[in-house]
Amino acid sequence: MGTEREANEKASGEGDASQLEAASIADVSVEVATVDHTLQKICRKYRKTRRKPKGLKRLQARLLSIPHLAVIITAVVFVVLIIMWSLLWVFLFRRESNSGVYFAGMFRVANVEFIPEYRQAESREFVSLAGKIQHVVSNVFKVSSVARLYKQAIISDLSNNDKGGVLVHFWMAFVVPQLRSKSVCEECVEAIFRDSVHISMMNRSSVGYLLGLPVDMDSILINAVERSDYSSSGAGSQCVGKLYANLPGLSVPLNVFSSWGDVSCHVKLTSAPGSLIRLTVTSFLIEPSDCVSDGLTAYDALLPMRGRILHRMCEPVSRSFSLVSTSNVMLLSFRMTNGNKSFRGHFEAIAEEMSQIETHVEPDIIGQIYSPFHPSLLPPQCFSTWKFETPSSALGVALQFQNYVLKPKEVNGCEHGWWKVNEIIFCGSYVGHHTVFRISDHSPEVEFRCSSRISAQPFQATYSSYNISQPCPENHFLCSTGLCVEKSRRCDGLDDCQDESDEVFCSRPTKNCGGNSPLHPLFVCNGESDCPNGIDETNCTQETTCSAIRYQCSSGSCILKKNAKCDGVLDCQDHSDEADCACGRPSSVKKTGSPPGRERIVGGDNSVEGEWPWQVSLHFSGQLYCGASVLSSDWLVSAAHCFSKERLSDPRYWSAHLGMLTQGSAKHVAEIQRIVVHEYYDEYTFDYDIALLQLKKPWPPSLSPLVQPVCLPPSSHAVTDSHRCVVTGWGYRSEDDKVLPSVLQKAEVSIVSQTDCKKSLGPVSSRMLCAGVASGERDACRGDSGGPLSCQAPGRGRWFLIGIVSWGSGCGRPNLPGVFTRVNKFTSWIYSHIS
Structure with a gap:
């Protein structure tokens, strides 16, 4: 095709030249003897008599002539293009051609008997079988749509399990230019492999044939991996070890140290078929870094496959704990930088638990049930069944959990445990409080299955009988959490039920300022004079019994005053209420920026520099x-x-921009070292929607006028009508807006009662609060997530972080306030990490 086109172009070029020549001859006219013609002859004769240039001058003259100059320029341009093309090939195209894409995979070959020699990669038996399997896998991809990008397949390990046959672990490498990296996506590679398995129509089983190799279709799993995972598992790694636990209960020690230098290790653990592996971590000394530089990842396979992660340890471990695999293999991937860092622990083979327990529940007698493998972490796959029986049909079974709750299954799957109670499906989830789950049946059967993607926290429950017709004792209120609280404690301002079911839908308490009965706790020592005689704000430093609505001093004693923290008055005898108060005081900075109202974000105004020194803009990539x-x-x-x-x-993808008014004008940009997400965060309900970020380096003190902490509220902190609350951020100005404002926006909002909030939005937990205005004209929106809802104490006091922008129904809709994480519910959790 190309040769034919060149010949045509050449013929066409020659034809054009002939036509030009013919045209020039035809245009020649007969020369007529005129005065001009005579002058031209004289000039030509004069030029012939001039001396011709010699040497360099002659060469220069020829070079500077127009035809020669054109040739020189063409040559120079050609040389420059050749050089540029060479540089592009060396630094761009060649680099792209050498970019590797790597995958780790596994599948089970049925009808092949496993022999112990397969555990040794150097054995003749391993080399023979691995060679055959490697040849089959390579042939599949050499005739596929990515054949030109495929490089090689390497069989890493052959193992066995209780299903029989041989479990194959393998690597695959592709050489892919960056511009074509999408052509070897993870789903594409696995689809090619699966399509090559022709399922037998005779036995209609899950075993098909991959070029004559019987493959279990359900066992196929392929994950994309990093180049570092691929290279650190090879011969060039500092340590690749294999350990085998043959006898159940036999503890095999496992210790790794990095005092001699950086460590990047893969340790492969295997136990006998039909058994599981329990890894016990005694201690792990590392620098917390979200497993970027230091960490340990345990895989439920012999290769570092993302889809088989059991558990990740990114922080130091001082208390012993254990985790369990779902088969007889486990991979430990260590990463430790230089320093005095170490891992100590051991592993053992254990029997697979398929427990079925029958229990007779006697009145006034309690017992315990435990999660499988307790106290080890729950593996992604496990199973237990409990059968209960009470002596009377009037008595049911009550299960009281410490940090776990059961709710009817909805559209979404069960992320943290699948339960079947008398043919009804429930989902389990973790919470930070006690709950009671009641079964109104005298002989129920409870079935539990693990359903977490990775190892999950264990649980335990206390079981007892209860009166089905009267679950709570007399004069007690039944909470939505299943707890029973005294009726006298209902609507007292304290969340006794742990879900506010005893505090919502309560009528507004009366201010009994002159009566014989005591004042309602809602009005006592809240920093606002509710009674004309001021009796509600007297004796506020008096010590009292501790509760969530009373301020607790560092000494452990509690006082009536709710908002004692950093109010400028020494209320605690140990003066701890005024300690650590370098917060929530914006400096008086000259106002700059755009005039107010130019850029409005759901009713917001432009801020001025230094007005919100605790506001941070988080950038991802x-x-x-x-x-x-x-x-x-x-x-x-x-x-x-x-x-x-x-x-x-x-x-590594995040950066924090501090001391910034206009996007792009940050006074300090910090890298993030680690991210601590609350362990009970629920991505479906947004409960426990809080996270901490540790900076790699502290921001310099010289920035303190423009960068400053916000004050953390104690658990007793109460926001009254006298507080001024403002939400800030660079988020969108309306629900349909597509352009982000450049100047930091602020919008003043009001705290909405929890009763009204639940009426408007429904699923609002006690760890959430609502704020906004009834018209919806002032609200947070997309892009504001994670930002502060700051409230200022009366009398131009300090600013406290009351809420964190979490979720909402649209932006700025009437009677649909924004939902924020209630920060005073997490104060102790925050201090446990940052102190």
């Missing part, structure tokens, strides 16, 4: 994604949903 608040010189607080996806949880 260089783009605004969420907001945050400054807690200290190296800690920020934000919303957990900002980091809920896998890639979003990697701190």
Whole structure:
């Protein structure tokens, strides 16, 4: 095709030249002897008599002539193009051609008997079988749509399990230019492999044939991996070890040290078929870094496959704990930088638990049930059944959990445990309080199955009988959590039920300022004079019994005053209420920026520089994604949903912009060292929507006028009508807006009662609060997530972080306030990490 086109172009060129020549001859006219003609002859004769240039001058003259000059310029341009093309090939195209894409995979070959020699990669038996399987896998991809990109397949391990046959672990490598990287996506590679398995129509089983190789279709799993995972598992790695636990209960020690230098290790654990592996971690000394530089990842396979992660340890471990595999293999991937760092532990083979327990529940006698493998972490796959029986049909079974709750299954799957109680399906989830699950049947059967993607926290429950017709004792109120509280404690301002079911839908209490009965706790020592005689704000420093609505001093004693923290008055005898109060005081900075009202975000106005020194803009891969608040010189607080996806949880992609009024004008840009998402965060309900971010380096003290922490409220902190509350951020100005404002926006809002909030939005937990205005004209929106809802104490007091932008029904809709994470519910959790 190309040769024919060149010949045509050549013929066409020659034809054009002939036509030009013919045209020039035809245009020649007969020369007529005129005066001009005579002058031209004289000039030509004169030029012939001039001396011709010699040497360099002659060469220069020839070169500077127009035809020669054109040739020189053409040659120079040609040379420059050749050089540029060579540089592009060396630095761009060649680099792209050498870019590798790597995959780890596994599948089970049925009808092949496993022999012990397959555990040794150097054995003749391993080499023979691995060679055959490798040849089959290579042939599949050599005739596929990605054949030109395929490089090689390497069989890494052959293992066995209780299903029989041989479990194959393998690597695959592709050489892919960056521009074509999508052509070898993870789903594409697995689809090619699966399509090559022709399912037998005779036996109609899950075993098909891959070029004559019987493959279990259900066992196929292929994951994309990093180049570092591929290279660290090879011969060039500092340590690749294999350990085998043959006898059940035999403890095999496992210790790794990095005092001699950086460590990148893969340790492969195997136990006898039909058994599981229990890994016990005694201690793990590392620098917390979200597993970027230091960490340990345990896989439910012999290769570092993302889809088989059991557990990740990114922080130091001082208390012993254990985790369990779902088969007889486990891979430990260590990463430890230079320093005095170490791992100590052991592993053992254990029997697979398929427990079925029958229990007779006697009145006034309680017992315990435990999660499978308790106290080890729950593996992704496990199973238990409990059968209960009470002596009377009037008595049911009550299960009281410490940190777990059962709710009817909805559209979404069960993320943290699948339960079947008398043919009704429930989903389990983790919470930070006690719950009671009642079964109104005297002989129920309870079935539990693990359903977490990775290892989950264990649970335990106390079981007892209860009166089905009267679940709670007399004069007690039945909470939605299943707990029973005294009726006298209902509507007292204290969340006794742990879900506010005893505090919502309560009528507004009367201010009994002069009566004989005591004042309602809602009005006592809240910092606002509710009674004309001021009796509600007297004796506020008097010590009292401790509760969530009373301020607790560092000494452990409690006082009536709710908002004692950093109010400028020494209320505690140990003066702890005024300690650590370098927060919530914006400096008086000259107002700059755009005039108010030019850029409005759901009723917001432009802020001025230094007005919100704790406001942070979080950027993911260089783009605004969420907001945050400054807690200290190296800690920020934000919303957990900002980091809920896998890639979003990697701190290396994030940067924090501090002391900024206009996007792009930050006074300090900090890298993130690690992200701590609350362990009970629920991505479906947004409950426990809070996360902490640790900076790699503290922001310099010289920035303190423009960068400053916000004050953390104690659990007793109460926001009254006298507080001024403002939500801030760079989020969108309306629900349909597509352009983000450049200047930090602020909108003043009011706290909405929890009763009204639940009426408007429904699923609002006690760890959430609502704020906005009835018209919906002032609200947070997309891009504001994780940012602060700050409230100022009366009398131009300090600003406290009351809420974190979490979720809402649209932006700025009437009677649909925004929902915020209630920060005073997490104060102790925050201090446990940043102190």
